[in-house]
Amino acid sequence: MPLAPSRTAGYNSPVPRVSQTIRVKVLFFGRLKELTGHGEDSVESANATTIEQLFALYAARHPELAKYRSSVVASRNQEFAAWDTPLRAGDEVAFLPPVSGG
Amino acid sequence: MATLPHDDVYQLVREAIDMSSLARHVRAPEDGAIVTFDGFVRNQSHNRATLYLDYEAYESMALAKMREIGDQLHEKYRIHRVAMVHRLGRLEIGETSVFIAVSAPHRAAAFDACRFAIDTLKRTVPIWKKEYFADGAVWADGEMPPAPAATPRAKPAS
Numbered sequence: 001m002p003l004a005p006s007r008t009a010g011y012n013s014p015v016p017r018v019s020q021t022i023r024v025k026v027l028f029f030g031r032l033k034e035l036t037g038h039g040e041d042s043v044e045s046a047n048a049t050t051i052e053q054l055f056a057l058y059a060a061r062h063p064e065l066a067k068y069r070s071s072v073v074a075s076r077n078q079e080f081a082a083w084d085t086p087l088r089a090g091d092e093v094a095f096l097p098p099v100s101g102g
Numbered sequence: 103m104a105t106l107p108h109d110d111v112y113q114l115v116r117e118a119i120d121m122s123s124l125a126r127h128v129r130a131p132e133d134g135a136i137v138t139f140d141g142f143v144r145n146q147s148h149n150r151a152t153l154y155l156d157y158e159a160y161e162s163m164a165l166a167k168m169r170e171i172g173d174q175l176h177e178k179y180r181i182h183r184v185a186m187v188h189r190l191g192r193l194e195i196g197e198t199s200v201f202i203a204v205s206a207p208h209r210a211a212a213f214d215a216c217r218f219a220i221d222t223l224k225r226t227v228p229i230w231k232k233e234y235f236a237d238g239a240v241w242a243d244g245e246m247p248p249a250p251a252a253t254p255r256a257k258p259a260s
Contacts, residue, residue: 029160030230031241072251075228078163080249094160094228097243101142101157101164101188101229102200102220 020047022089026054030097032072035064048086051076051093055083058095071098108176111185114161114170119187119201128183128205135209137216141200143193147242153234157190157199160228164188167227171219179215181206186219188229199231 025043059066154165207211
């Protein structure tokens, strides 16, 4: 089936706004899940918020989290990611303690 | 059983791992060797008697990372098939938590690939175990997976 032209073309073109907010899914595992009290959350944040800023948001709510910052690795959409990675709408970010499978 | 281009198997399961069927799966007439790794629950940790372990995973990412390890195995070693299965949930002493089987025409590649697979899994696959003792529970010491460094920035003037 041929793709129909988008009906929204014209008024849905990406016009960047100054204070655009995005929704991202946030996951915690292992002891981080126990500390935050939930494994999965969904937050609204400013567009291009970094993973570091997202972690800081949760550390402000759960001060014990900050203690673990140096041993946490982050992922974005199931790939390990640098802490200064900017977030986009619909991203899935996870905070991972040192892994101990096997 | 879902199979990939190489007929490999990568799975997370919540029941006992059927090691013999996985070993049979990787075995083919053109092979000459299979090397398997059976990782199971030890009865002690740092001289404390373990009661049982509880494993959890970031399942979608764990499976993706296990497949990546498989891709690396096929690139690096002359092997035929890989089966890599990790169990999740509560495991009792002696139960298998991870099983890897690698087949190859010749044994050296199978040994090397199997060793690389378990070492890499333990470092990079997002799975965690909690150890339960008579007097409490702790998250096992783990390894920090290699993550990308921050985007390079201009050096601050000093």
